[in-house]
């Protein structure tokens with residue numbers, strides 16, 4: 144079978160009379176319609192068709208006009224010469240520690256053509272680069288969770304019970320941020336079968352109950368919905384914990400057996416650390432949930448069986464540790480942690496694989512080699528890095544010195560989509576001497592580069608795709624050739640390597656076909672049950688058999704059963720309710736919710752609306768923006784912001800009006816859509832609109848592309864994790880007539 148593999152899943156390639164098309168994969172129970180639009184990009188006007196250089200850079204402006212300049216077409220030879228010469232010059236003048244090659248982003252699904260692997264192999268051979276750690280997805284949870292339970296967050300089942308257990312045990316699910324099925328369309332590296340919808344339906348059929356607490360009613364896939372103000376989940380959970388403690392509903396012997404710090408937690412809840420008792424009445428004022436409801440929920444939890452689910456979005460915010468931390472505390476105090484199918488789950492349905500009981504198909508990637516440079520930043524600290532070379536930041540108990548970056552090199556990501564406070568990034572981004580970007584389409588990042596190399600799209604090359612958290616492996620076939628003059632990243636980086644005398648090392652003396660076969664053989668070594676290369680090529684896919692239920696790791700169950708036999712990798716071997724590192728004031732549980740950290744420009748609470756920027760249903764971040772699903776979803780070419788009809792009326796506007804969302808950081812043009820499911824006081828603008836700032840005649844800079852990151856604030860989630868802070872921005876609506884030029 145001829146298949147195409149993407150982060151949206153697998154598609155069958157059909158050759159019709161008017162050309163090829165992508166059809167649903169016959170083994171996928173819930174195929175995503177979005178990925179089927181991939182081929183729309185082949186001939187799209189946004190396509191980059193030849194290497195380009197920014198005019199000012201060629202003239203030696205060192206970045207001054209970066210982002211506002213015109214481009215000059217180059218032939219591939221000249222472009223590669225320029226890139227290689229610049230690499231040599233920067234290395235000689237400033238060393239490899241001045242090259243930023245973190246290159247974060249969701250580059251394509253294939254294992255061989257994975258753009259970051261290609262770029263990092265090249266940069267490593269050339270002496271190394273400053274790298275990044277963690278993700279925008281769950282960078283805060285990833286640093287926090289090991290301090291609480293001594294397990295790496297990325298461990299399947301580090302905390303979360305698996306779906307089969309959940310369906311069998313039927314806990315009451317209290318789901319903060321809900322489970323958006325639109326998000327489970329996606330898996331990093333692809334999948335052959337989307338199973339999340341099936342599990343949620345099975346849970347409902349089995350009589351399971353789910354309550355979603357979220358500012359957006361659309362986050363509830365089944366069951367009831369309870370509106371909660373964004374950014375206040377930890378308050379609700381602490382109030383529930385307060386009820387358990389003050390009503391003496393905590394089994395203290397059981398808690399002390401598995402956890403350290405119970406006395407300290409009582410101090411937090413009773414207000415001995417910050418003068419604020421965490422009563423349900425206190426929480427009502429912040430969350431918008433009636434105090435009596437919080438009391439009933441606390442009773443419901445301790446009765447059990449119960450599971451607290453947390454969307455990843457909750458921790459993508461300033462003080463983003465707080466809800467994750469509070470959930471662990473609440474699950475311990477209510478006796479739910481480690482009970483089969485109960486406790487805490489992180490991101491059920493955030494991507495397809497979460498909670499699915501399956502064998503993880505871990506295997507080789509295109510080898511990146513070793514990076515001689517050890518400097519790194521937490522990934523979301525990029526603007527700070529560019530603004531304050533030589534400055535320091537606190538991170539996970541240590542102090543990092545920010546490097547002095549002269550050259551940025553990016554392949555397979557879009558920082559001008561994914562980073563917060565884009566107008567500020569655009570200013571800081573002018574500081575390096577050179578920016579090189581490999582892209583298929585003219586994203587804002589490509590427009591903010593000096594040297595742009597065109598890249599073949601994923602369906603213009605052969606590959607194999609296998610997600611490290613999933614159990615399918617797919618042969619992804621070239622559907623069509625790239626346009627004349629467009630090559631794969633591997634070919635382009637191979638050309639640049641040749642000029643540096645690194646060509647043979649970069650290619651490893653293998654053809655692309657030989658590499659793909661080598662990678663597959665690596666998977667077979669790890670999983671001998673996979674078919675031979677010949678059979679795999681013929682069939683087009685393979686998958687691992689499901690594990691038996693007893694083979695699915697449930698690490699906290701084993702620990703809670705016998706803590707002495709299965710100690711956690713924490714200082715005490717127990718769950719640490721207050722890790723030592725987090726005893727300092729600005730990280731205290733509860734206190735961090737009300738006391739801003741030094742350096743935080745607090746949000747202007749006078750602005751009426753909290754901005755939510757969830758993942759787009761019709762795209763993968765900014766990808767596939769030119770394909771039909773995203774184009775059809777726009778209104779008059781504008782991204783759509785949903786909000787409560789009362790808030791539209793309060794702004795003196797009507798449903799469907801074009802308007803601006805504004806705050807001190809920026810202005811974004813959108814189309815308003817009335818939706819009674821959105822809690823008053825919130826506005827939902829999904830990510831992925833293409834940042835397109837234009838200056839109107841009053842000198843006002845307006846993002847016509849509707850990217851919420853023009854408005855979000857950029858301040859590390861905490862000194863512990865320095866994660867991304869998309870949540871927590873405030874905005875107001877202004878009528879478009881106040882900015883006539885933005886029409």
Ligand SMILES: Nc1nc2c(c(=O)[nH]1)N[C@H]1C(S)=C(S)[C@@H](COP(=O)(O)OP(=O)(O)OC[C@H]3O[C@@H](n4cnc5c(=O)[nH]c(N)nc54)[C@H](O)[C@@H]3O)O[C@H]1N2
Pocket residue numbers: 247248249250251256257258279280281456459554555556557558560561562581582583584586598599600601632756757758763764765766830851852855869
């Ligand atoms: N406000 C707000 N901001 C957010 C979030 C949020 O919730 N709210 N979420 C954050 C999260 S969780 C994430 S993961 C990030 C996502 O941010 P990104 O991963 O940076 O976003 P993408 O649009 O997927 O960017 C991938 C880019 O890689 C390019 N690409 C794909 N394949 C290839 C290839 O083979 N070669 C090359 N050279 N390029 C390729 C695509 O064209 C695309 O431009 O956004 C973050 N930003």
Ligand SMILES: Nc1nc2c(c(=O)[nH]1)N[C@H]1C(S)=C(S)[C@@H](COP(=O)(O)OP(=O)(O)OC[C@H]3O[C@@H](n4cnc5c(=O)[nH]c(N)nc54)[C@H](O)[C@@H]3O)O[C@H]1N2
Pocket residue numbers: 279280281319320321323325326327328329356357358359362371372373374375376454455456457490493494755756757758759760761762763764870
């Ligand atoms: N179709 C599609 N699917 C995707 C992606 C995509 O781009 N497109 N991106 C993928 C990626 S990279 C990731 S990391 C995951 C992200 O997975 P998540 O982070 O879990 O998803 P989000 O859509 O950002 O947020 C989920 C919901 O949280 C709610 N929410 C936001 N803030 C708060 C809050 O403070 N409290 C409460 N209670 N609720 C809140 C919002 O209403 C939102 O609908 O999604 C993945 N899935």
Ligand SMILES: [Mo]
Pocket residue numbers: 279280281
């Ligand atoms: Mo993500």
